[in-house]
Amino acid sequence: MAAKEELLNAHHHSSRVYHGGAERLRSGERLAGLEIPRVVGLCLSGIEAASVLDLGTGTGVFAEAFTVAGVAATGIDLNPDFLAMARTLVPQAVFLEATADDLPCDDGAHDLVFIGLALHEVDNPLGVLREARRVARLRVAVLEWPWKESTQGPPLEHRLKPDQIATLAEQAGFIRTETTELTYLSLYILE
Numbered sequence: 001m002a003a004k005e006e007l008l009n010a011h012h013h014s015s016r017v018y019h020g021g022a023e024r025l026r027s028g029e030r031l032a033g034l035e036i037p038r039v040v041g042l043c044l045s046g047i048e049a050a051s052v053l054d055l056g057t058g059t060g061v062f063a064e065a066f067t068v069a070g071v072a073a074t075g076i077d078l079n080p081d082f083l084a085m086a087r088t089l090v091p092q093a094v095f096l097e098a099t100a101d102d103l104p105c106d107d108g109a110h111d112l113v114f115i116g117l118a119l120h121e122v123d124n125p126l127g128v129l130r131e132a133r134r135v136a137r138l139r140v141a142v143l144e145w146p147w148k149e150s151t152q153g154p155p156l157e158h159r160l161k162p163d164q165i166a167t168l169a170e171q172a173g174f175i176r177t178e179t180t181e182l183t184y185l186s187l188y189i190l191e
Helices: 022-026 028-033 036-044 061-068 080-089 125-135 162-171
Strands: 051-055 072-077 094-097 110-116 136-144 177-181 186-190
Touching: 036 061, 036 110, 036 136, 036 186, 051 061, 051 125, 061 072, 061 110, 072 080, 080 094, 110 125, 125 136, 125 162, 125 186, 162 177, 162 186
Parallel strands: 051 072, 051 110, 072 094, 110 136
Antiparallel strands: 136 186, 177 186
């Protein structure tokens, strides 16, 4: 299956929350569609980041990529099965079970907070962005599905419109939102 078709076709369409298996999060086609090196490079561009908090880390795909880039990674997720796999696959990172709107972190504890394909799944995206801003010293990066019908990813009604993300970012206290359209996804840099 082509990367475009496989890119998180693993997402369950009856709910906003991903219900697929952990191994599917690391399928080769899915990983290729995520453009991981490009996303990590854009997230780190122009900043000196020593630490990243990966919200909705899943099996630690992006936590792993950030550690490869020389950034200490901590991953947060609610799914204990995903976290168990992440701990096995990325032993150099720290993984914690917690909610994204009540982070077990001090103010400014991480240089970067990364939210990868998870903001659309939470009940309180504004609360999550406020928490992300609280614990981020330099910036928050949000990787999300574009606002268009697609066979991959969640249904359109579960996606966030770009202007929704910009409004939520402003309400959370960010003064700048920069959007980069990737091949299959959208990356928002919030500062």
